[in-house]
Amino acid sequence: MLPALLPPASVHIGVIGLGYVGLPLALEFGKRWPTVGFDINEQRIAELQAGHDQTREIEPAAFAFSPHITFADSAAALTDCNVFIVTVPTPIDKFKRPDLSALLSATKMVAQYLKRGGVVIYESTVYPGCTEEDCVPVLERVSGLRFNQDFYCGYSPERINPGDKTRTVANILKITAGSTPAAARFVDQLYGAIITAGTYAAPSIKVAEAAKAIENAQRDVNISFVNELALIFDRLDIDTMDVLEAAGTKWNFLKFTPGLVGGHCISVDPYYLAHKAQSVGYHPQVILSGRRVNDDMPIYVANKLVKAMIKAGIPVSGANVLLLGITFKENCPDVRNTKVAEIYHELRGFGINVHVYDPWAVPQEVADEHGITLLTSLERAYDGVVLAVAHDEFNTLNIRSLCRHEQAIVYDLKSTFDRSQVSMRI
Template sequence: MTTTISDTETRGGEREYDRYPLQTGEEGTTLQHIDEQSIREATICVVGLGYVGLPLAVGFAQSNYRVVGYDIDESTVETLQSGVDTTGDLTDEAVQDGDISYTTDASQISEADYIIITVPTPIDDDNRPDLSYVESAATTVGSKMNPGSTVILESTVYPGSTRDVLVPALEAASDLSAGEDFFVGYSPERATPGDEKHGLADVVKVVSAQNEKVLDDVATLYESIIDAGVHRAPSIEVAEASKVVENTQRDLNIAFVNELSMALERLDVDGQAVLEAAGTKWNFHDYRPGLVGGHCIPVDPYFFTYRSSQEGFEPELMQTSRKVNESVPGHVAELTIKALNECHKTLRESRVLVLGLSYKPGVGDIRSSKVEAVIDTLQEYAIDIEGFDPFVDDETIEDQFGIEAQDRLSFEGFDAVMLATPHKEFEELDLEAVSTELADDPALIDVTGTLEEAEATEAGFVYRRL
């Protein structure tokens, strides 16, 4: 439904917006850039204080905005109120820096001029997008926001979600009309946990809005904190699609090298050497095989394929890539079993130490780690598994993976070591010394090929990698 708008709305006595229809492709009148000084006097509310929302809230606070950080999780808010970083990507000093208040009190949303929603958007057991968090957050925001507010969604969604899911929920809860009483934008998050080179300010921000005037406002807001600048998408749907396409492209490329590594293994050809040789060509793209975990690459393609399928087109290449990457944990388990057999180990009597359990190096997030699927398969063969990860506490490891966790790294008595997540802490392992602690004829499953094969075999390991 198109919202018909005919006059103008004054926001805080400072900024006016022509009332345009909320629809794709509507051209607004080109305006002079919104005054940044006026925007800097605004209050920002960030809804959802996870790995996306907290850095955003801190970024605005450090840029001298007044910020309200809202989350429904009481323990998260209490930790932040005590001045402790809950993400591991910031510092305790950063979460205390600037005019920022952390709260579970939804009434404080009413203080904000801009409300940015950064809640999770997972997939369900059938790989369908779950937008219930977006709907819930929109209902809460709608019930508290004041007329004239601008609501910006940053959560990953399929094209059309902002208009078809977020806006109706906001309107129903607020009894206000989008484009007339409040305004809407979409800016996909590009957070990269554990990557110091690509923080909030260092990555170009894609921004979009319901019309050109709101886009001017939203772009100016983000330009005030993003050093790398912003890219103005021509529509909300373009911005929504761009997010899922970014990670779907990576999923496709990783699936190619994962499938390649499996094929070359059958041909008894060194896959890593093949990629190094091919990489000498100037236009070859450097991707390496591995487990595909996390909250983006193994999730975002399903948002696109779901929406595309609704319109009658099945994106087969994307779907196949997902199947290939989902098969990798089983292949890693198979490599481990073959290595143990080559070492003449009895599987049900074997002990394997897994190094690194998070979904990628340098972070402690294990919620979507594919290492769990590897462990589950090995446990089906009654193999005894222990784990060590310097970024994850022992209790979390034991609860998530159902294995014993080491608080201090020890190789004594294990038949095999699996380097699953190559944290920097593992890159300088003395394989000769490690080998002496292990049982006779040990195996090393170096999933991503981080360690030197020649050094491993010289130290007495049966060596396997993707």
């Protein structure tokens, strides 16, 4: 039988994975109930215990408002938990197939501490059916308990927007679902206690999983459309942003802009939905064609810069080019799946000396993840400058002051600077 709904004396929560999703969630629950925030990264736990969040999502003072939180890198800390929330990454492999290794590893660990009446809730983005078809069998096998008799599952897809200080976890409406009607009510009321924006109870776990998958696939397809427009208008010698600004005067025009699509969500989640579609015999043409367009944008950017340099009479081999920004989005240190790294390596293939400056990125993470060493300062030394990420710190830059001669190319991918200061926009 399920624990009684929201009794403070009996609910003991364990949040597995303390990244952009898990940490804010754990801190919110830690305001009300005993909560263990678990992560396998010992350094991460040590920093959190000291009240420091390397992702910059949580301010140091915020830790004091969660009196019931405990951070741990030992799984034994989960012994007393009866509600487990799994928020580990679900990436893709080099063949763009779902990689469930972290999810299934976390599931196996949770199962070792799962007891009768326990509830396991997943927030990691997956394809429809993954919770019940892939995770539940592991929970049953390792725990020896029976699904929907001895333990229950829920799903509540994360909607965290890294770098957004307004739409924080409590201020974003939360989808909830459970494996039985009683489990669904429990999950919904559990989240309802911390989510001030409210909750939406989906009719099943599969519906909740599918909703999350299409949220990001929809945005990916829309961005791919305007990216394709950029490819077309480049050949027609038309400024894409001029076209979008003109079209945007119509009341029902959707205002998407072209650019690089990276990160752990939009550039990954559509492949999960495509994988599931293909497993039931349907080849998703729109989703995958959109992915191809967006995946090819770094090559387009690099080639356009090189062509502009050649046209300006700048020798390409041995030229110095500066990339401003390496993270996947502005005002955020996350460098997972950043497309700027692909621009870097593409330009290097032309024999260009590529330099990268980013005040938000963690240098060691960039080195480990992408093999790139960040600059610590800027100089007037570049034959080409590319604004790749629109961090606030770049808004006040005199971007032309970074160029070593008048012919240098300034490529503004984010349409941030005054047009008189740049050579071209995306």
